[in-house]
Amino acid sequence: MSESIIPESELEEVELYHPKSWWTEKVFSQDAKLIAIQYGLTAFAIGFVALVLSWFMRIQIAFPEMAIISEGTYYQFITMHGMIMVVYLLTALFLGAFGNYLIPLMVGARDMVFPYLNMVSYWTYLVAVLVLFVSFFTPGGPTGAGWTLYPPQAILGGTPGQETGIVLMLVSLCIFIVGFTMGGLNYVITVLQARTRGMTLMRMPLTVWGIFTATVLALFAFPALFVSAVMMLFDKLLMTSFFMPALVEFGENLSYGGGSPILFQHLFWFFGHPEVYIVALPAFGIVSDLISIHARKNIFGFRMMVWAIVGIGALSFIVWAHHMYVSGMNPYFGFFFATTTLIIAVPTALKVYNWILTLWKGNIHLTIPMLFCLGFIVTFLNGGLTGLFLGNVIVDVPLSDTYFVVAHFHMVMGIAPVLVILGAIYHWYPLITGKMLHDGMGRFHFWITFVGSYLIYFPMHYLGFIGVPRRYYEMGQTEALYTSSAADLNVFITIAALAVGFAQLVFIYNVFWSAKNGKVAEKNPWKSTSLEWQTPEQPPIHGNFGKELPVVYRWAYDYSVPGAEDDFIPQDVPNEKVKLAEGYKELGVEKT
Amino acid sequence: MSIFSILSQKPWTSDQAKIDDKHSGKSSSMPLPRVALYVSMIVMGVLFTLFSVAYIGRMAYGDWRVLPEPPLLWFNSLVILMSSFAFHKATLSLKENNNRRTREYLFLAGALTLGFITGQLFVWRELVSFGYFVSTNPSYAFFYLLTALHILHLLGGLIAWLFVVYKSFTAEDESSNFRLSVNLCAIYWHFLLIVWLILFTMLLLT
Structure with a gap:
C-alpha cells in the first residue's frame, strides 16, 4: 500500500479556537474534552444527590416507625430521584460526557464541528440542573408528581410541590432540551462530516455508532417532552386545559375543562420509551468495544451489531404505549404495542448473543472494565427477560403497580447502564488523566456494586409477585395482606442498598485519589x-x-x-x- | 451512497479496505452550516409535527369550539409569502453579482417579516378584545401557542438576518461565505413559510 493512494484531505484545516485567558481555557472552554469533563462532573454531582434521596427512601420503607421522611417528602424524593437519574445523569453522561470526549477522538477530528455551540450546550445544561436543584429550597419543595409528571394530579393541590416545584421541573426540562439540542447537532454533524481520511462510517467503533444513533433518537424524541412540558406549563400558569379535564376539588369546580390527560401520556412516552434506548444504545456500543478489547478478539458479527443498533433505534419509536396498558386503552391498541415490544427483543437478543460469542475462545483478561462488562451482560439479560413479561398486556396489568416493575426497570435501565458507565470510566480514565485507577479499590467497588445490586433487585421481583405495591411510603395496614417476609425483605434490601451506596463513595474517593497518587498509565x-x-x-x-x-x-x-x-x-x-x-x-x- | 449500501459493507475484508482507504471521511460534500441548518430544520419539523398531532388529537373531543378566523390572518399570510419571495429574489440577485440589489431585497424581506410578526400580534389583540382568552377553550390556547412558537422561530431567523445584513456591507462581492449565508436564510424562511401555511390550513379546517 503506497502513500500515494492516501486521499487528499477534503477537510480544510480550520484554525482551532485558542483560549486567551485562564477563564476561556479552564472554565468557558470550547475544547470538547474539557466540556466532556464538565458534563461528567456536573452529572455525577446531581446524580449523587439522587443517590442520597434513594437512601432516605429505602430507610423509610424498611423502618417506617422511624418516620425519617413524611409521605409528601417521599413522593418528592421518588420524583427527583427518577428524573435526575434518567435525564440529568444518564442522558447527560452518555451523550454529553462520553459523546464529547470520545466522538472527536474516535473519528479522528480535532474537535467538535461547532465548538462554541458545544460550550453553550454545557452551560445551558448546568442552568437546567441548577433550576431543578433550586426547587429543593422553594416553598413547598420540589414536585412530588412522580417522574412521569402525569396530569391532572401533577399540578393540582394536594400534590407536593405543586406551588413552584412543578413549574421549576418543567422549566428545567425545557432548558435541558434546548441545551441538549445544541450538543446533539454537534455530535451528529461531527460524526457525519468531520471524520478523518479513511474513516468510513463502517470503520467507526461501535461506541461511536451507539452514541450517534442515540443522539439521532434524542433529537427526534426530546421535542415530544418539550411539547408536553410547554403545554403543561400553560395549563399550570395560564389555566389552559390541554391536559386538564373538568375537575372538582374540595367541592369546588375548577376552571379547567375538557383537557386530555391521556394525550400527555402519549406525548410523554413518545419521548419516554426512546429515552430508554438513548441510554441503552451508547451502553451497547461501549460494551461491545470494551469486550472486544479486553478479550483480545474482534467483535462477533460487527455488521449485525450496527444493524441491531439502527434497528432498535427505529423500533423504539413504535412501542411507547406499552407504558400505558393500564390507561384503559383499546385492547387492539395494546395488542399492537405488545407485538412491537416483543419484536424489539429480537435485535436486542442478537446483541447479547454476539457479546457472548465474542467472549467465546477469546483471550479474556479479567480487568475491571471487563468485570463490569460481564456484570452488564447478565444484568441486562435479567432485566430484559422481565421486560418480556411486562410487554404482554395480561401479565402487565396485575404487575403494573408492584415492585416487579421497579425491579425490572432498575435492572435494565438503572444498574445495567451504570455498570457500563463505571466500566467505561475504569477503561478511559488513563486516557483522561494519564493515571490508572487503583486496582484494589476498583475490584472492591465492582464486587460490592454488582453483588449488592442483585441483592437489592432480585428480592423486589418476589415482592412484586406477592403484590406489594410500589410508590407506598410505608406498607401500613396493607402489611397484613402479605407474608411477614415482605417486611423482612424490605429491611434486607435497604441494608444492601446502603452497602452499594458506600461502595460508590469508595469509587469517588478512588477517582480523586488516583488522579493525584495513581500509577502513571x-x-x-x-x-x-x-x-x-x-x-x-x-x-x-x-x-x-x-x-x-x-x-x-x-x-x-x-x-x-x-x-x-x-x-x-x-x-x-x-x-x-x-x-x-x-x-x-x-x-x-x-x-x- | 445509500444507507443500505453503507450498512452492507464488510470493513474487515481486504477488498473493502482498498475502497475505504480512499474515503475522504465526509459523508456529504455540503458545507457545515448547510448540514447544520438541515438537521435543525428536521428537529423543528418534529417539534411542529408533534404540536400539530396534539392539536388534531384534541380536536376530536366534544367541547372543541371553532376558532374565529380574523381576516387579518389572510393578509399576514400574504406578507410572510412576500418576505419569502423577497429572500428568493435576494438569492437571484446574488447570482447576478448585484450586491446592492441583494441588500435591498434583504431589507425588504426583514421588513416584511417584522410586518408579519406585528400583524400576528394584532390578531392576538383582536381575539383578546372579543374575549377569546388563552384559557377560554383549547382551540384558542393552541392558536396562541402555535403562533407564538412560529413567531419565536422567526425571531431566531431575524438574528441570523441581522448578521447577513451586516455581512452585505462588509463582504467582498465574490465571498462564498456571504452567498451561503443568504442562501441558508432564504431556505429557512421558505421552511417557516411552509410551516405557517400548514398551521394556517389546520386552523382553517377546525
Missing part, C-alpha cells in the same frame, strides 16, 4: 486499536492529533490478527508497517 495501556489511544500525547492535548490528522487503514477490531506480532493493529497503521510474527510472510495468511 503507560501509553495505550489496554492495547486498543481505536484512534483515541493513538494521540501523540496521553492525555490528548487541545487539537488532539499533533500536526497531521491520522489516516485510517482498517476497522477498529483488528485484534489477534494471524501473522501480526502484536495482538492488536491500531487503525492508523497501514499493512506494510505491521510487524509480522516469526514465520509469517503476510498478514492473515497461513504460516509458510
Whole structure:
C-alpha cells in the first residue's frame, strides 16, 4: 500500500479556537474534552444527590416507625430521584460526557464541528440542573408528581410541590432540551462530516455508532417532552386545559375543562420509551468495544451489531404505549404495542448473543472494565427477560403497580447502564488523566456494586409477585395482606442498598485519589486499536492529533490478527508497517 | 451512497479496505452550516409535527369550539409569502453579482417579516378584545401557542438576518461565505413559510 493512494484531505484545516485567558481555557472552554469533563462532573454531582434521596427512601420503607421522611417528602424524593437519574445523569453522561470526549477522538477530528455551540450546550445544561436543584429550597419543595409528571394530579393541590416545584421541573426540562439540542447537532454533524481520511462510517467503533444513533433518537424524541412540558406549563400558569379535564376539588369546580390527560401520556412516552434506548444504545456500543478489547478478539458479527443498533433505534419509536396498558386503552391498541415490544427483543437478543460469542475462545483478561462488562451482560439479560413479561398486556396489568416493575426497570435501565458507565470510566480514565485507577479499590467497588445490586433487585421481583405495591411510603395496614417476609425483605434490601451506596463513595474517593497518587498509565495501556489511544500525547492535548490528522487503514477490531506480532493493529497503521510474527510472510495468511 | 449500501459493507475484508482507504471521511460534500441548518430544520419539523398531532388529537373531543378566523390572518399570510419571495429574489440577485440589489431585497424581506410578526400580534389583540382568552377553550390556547412558537422561530431567523445584513456591507462581492449565508436564510424562511401555511390550513379546517 503506497502513500500515494492516501486521499487528499477534503477537510480544510480550520484554525482551532485558542483560549486567551485562564477563564476561556479552564472554565468557558470550547475544547470538547474539557466540556466532556464538565458534563461528567456536573452529572455525577446531581446524580449523587439522587443517590442520597434513594437512601432516605429505602430507610423509610424498611423502618417506617422511624418516620425519617413524611409521605409528601417521599413522593418528592421518588420524583427527583427518577428524573435526575434518567435525564440529568444518564442522558447527560452518555451523550454529553462520553459523546464529547470520545466522538472527536474516535473519528479522528480535532474537535467538535461547532465548538462554541458545544460550550453553550454545557452551560445551558448546568442552568437546567441548577433550576431543578433550586426547587429543593422553594416553598413547598420540589414536585412530588412522580417522574412521569402525569396530569391532572401533577399540578393540582394536594400534590407536593405543586406551588413552584412543578413549574421549576418543567422549566428545567425545557432548558435541558434546548441545551441538549445544541450538543446533539454537534455530535451528529461531527460524526457525519468531520471524520478523518479513511474513516468510513463502517470503520467507526461501535461506541461511536451507539452514541450517534442515540443522539439521532434524542433529537427526534426530546421535542415530544418539550411539547408536553410547554403545554403543561400553560395549563399550570395560564389555566389552559390541554391536559386538564373538568375537575372538582374540595367541592369546588375548577376552571379547567375538557383537557386530555391521556394525550400527555402519549406525548410523554413518545419521548419516554426512546429515552430508554438513548441510554441503552451508547451502553451497547461501549460494551461491545470494551469486550472486544479486553478479550483480545474482534467483535462477533460487527455488521449485525450496527444493524441491531439502527434497528432498535427505529423500533423504539413504535412501542411507547406499552407504558400505558393500564390507561384503559383499546385492547387492539395494546395488542399492537405488545407485538412491537416483543419484536424489539429480537435485535436486542442478537446483541447479547454476539457479546457472548465474542467472549467465546477469546483471550479474556479479567480487568475491571471487563468485570463490569460481564456484570452488564447478565444484568441486562435479567432485566430484559422481565421486560418480556411486562410487554404482554395480561401479565402487565396485575404487575403494573408492584415492585416487579421497579425491579425490572432498575435492572435494565438503572444498574445495567451504570455498570457500563463505571466500566467505561475504569477503561478511559488513563486516557483522561494519564493515571490508572487503583486496582484494589476498583475490584472492591465492582464486587460490592454488582453483588449488592442483585441483592437489592432480585428480592423486589418476589415482592412484586406477592403484590406489594410500589410508590407506598410505608406498607401500613396493607402489611397484613402479605407474608411477614415482605417486611423482612424490605429491611434486607435497604441494608444492601446502603452497602452499594458506600461502595460508590469508595469509587469517588478512588477517582480523586488516583488522579493525584495513581500509577502513571503507560501509553495505550489496554492495547486498543481505536484512534483515541493513538494521540501523540496521553492525555490528548487541545487539537488532539499533533500536526497531521491520522489516516485510517482498517476497522477498529483488528485484534489477534494471524501473522501480526502484536495482538492488536491500531487503525492508523497501514499493512506494510505491521510487524509480522516469526514465520509469517503476510498478514492473515497461513504460516509458510 | 445509500444507507443500505453503507450498512452492507464488510470493513474487515481486504477488498473493502482498498475502497475505504480512499474515503475522504465526509459523508456529504455540503458545507457545515448547510448540514447544520438541515438537521435543525428536521428537529423543528418534529417539534411542529408533534404540536400539530396534539392539536388534531384534541380536536376530536366534544367541547372543541371553532376558532374565529380574523381576516387579518389572510393578509399576514400574504406578507410572510412576500418576505419569502423577497429572500428568493435576494438569492437571484446574488447570482447576478448585484450586491446592492441583494441588500435591498434583504431589507425588504426583514421588513416584511417584522410586518408579519406585528400583524400576528394584532390578531392576538383582536381575539383578546372579543374575549377569546388563552384559557377560554383549547382551540384558542393552541392558536396562541402555535403562533407564538412560529413567531419565536422567526425571531431566531431575524438574528441570523441581522448578521447577513451586516455581512452585505462588509463582504467582498465574490465571498462564498456571504452567498451561503443568504442562501441558508432564504431556505429557512421558505421552511417557516411552509410551516405557517400548514398551521394556517389546520386552523382553517377546525
